[in-house]
Amino acid sequence: MLYKCKINITICYNDITFGGVVIDLRRAKILVTSFVCAIVAVGATSGNMYLALAGIVIGALFMALVRRRSAEVHIDERVEALGGRAARATFVIMSVFLGLLSLGFIFIGRNTGDGGLEALGTVFCYVVCLNCAVYSITFKYFDREHGGEY
Amino acid sequence: MTRQKARLKNLGFCVAGIGFLMLLFMFFVTASWIGYEVKEVCEEAMLKYEGDRVEALTKLLEDDAADFRARNSAAWALGQLGDRSALAAVKKSYKGYEKGTRCDRSAELCQYELYKAVKLLEGGMNISAFVWR
Numbered sequence: 612m613l614y615k616c617k618i619n620i621t622i623c624y625n626d627i628t629f630g631g632v633v634i635d636l637r638r639a640k641i642l643v644t645s646f647v648c649a650i651v652a653v654g655a656t657s658g659n660m661y662l663a664l665a666g667i668v669i670g671a672l673f674m675a676l677v678r679r680r681s682a683e684v685h686i687d688e689r690v691e692a693l694g695g696r697a698a699r700a701t702f703v704i705m706s707v708f709l710g711l712l713s714l715g716f717i718f719i720g721r722n723t724g725d726g727g728l729e730a731l732g733t734v735f736c737y738v739v740c741l742n743c744a745v746y747s748i749t750f751k752y753f754d755r756e757h758g759g760e761y
Numbered sequence: 762m763t764r765q766k767a768r769l770k771n772l773g774f775c776v777a778g779i780g781f782l783m784l785l786f787m788f789f790v791t792a793s794w795i796g797y798e799v800k801e802v803c804e805e806a807m808l809k810y811e812g813d814r815v816e817a818l819t820k821l822l823e824d825d826a827a828d829f830r831a832r833n834s835a836a837w838a839l840g841q842l843g844d845r846s847a848l849a850a851v852k853k854s855y856k857g858y859e860k861g862t863r864c865d866r867s868a869e870l871c872q873y874e875l876y877k878a879v880k881l882l883e884g885g886m887n888i889s890a891f892v893w894r
Contacts, residue, residue, distance in 0.1 A: 726797050726800045726801055726804070727797065729797070730793055730794060730796070730797035733793045734790050734793060734794075737786055737789050737790055737793070738786075740786075741782055741783070741785075741786045744782050745779055745782060748775055748778045748779055748782070749775065749779075751775070752771055752772070752774070752775035755767075755771045756768065756771065
């Protein structure tokens, strides 16, 4: 059975408006980088670590907001498909690995009477269950997002 | 508009579902950890005192020479185990608890701990016990 999947390709807007002034995104990046460099330099020379950190955080925050506002989203179908497959493979590998690890820990813990190891195994078991449940929910969500009915 | 509403609803279900699962996960992990701690306290008590785990914990609780931290842990573990045969011993140590009073677990028998243990031993609900008992 085949299921159709919508793939949205968003057009890239390279300009952002900032206080009514249109700025090229590349220039905005340069501006923010210079700002962060200047703040970090001032912070480093004056021995104020917090100032340097604040500069970096503000710069990162600004860039994140600018990216969202400028809607600069280049969706490459190949990258999307590869990302999806890599994510699925990671999920399967980690689930199996943690599942086996948890079984091993519980088994060894019970045999040696090490309660800590057994508790760790139990927690890993819950992690695997949570992983599977979250996968199911997100799968359902994306399925509905892309028009699936089941 | 309806499409937008459907998408929002879908997102809401997804976020609520994942949030609920996270809470459930935290509950189960915490409950497992409580079980592990109870087991640890029981094993420590059984190394020093004779009898099964409840008897060993009761003896530890009543031992004036023992460390207060260990005795408080014994009271807590007895409450968690919920075995009514320990009720008399716990009640003997319980002098009364006033809400808001703080206790130093290393310097005295914590009355709040004993109060909780008495409540659990008298049949109070222990929501985490079914996970590890």
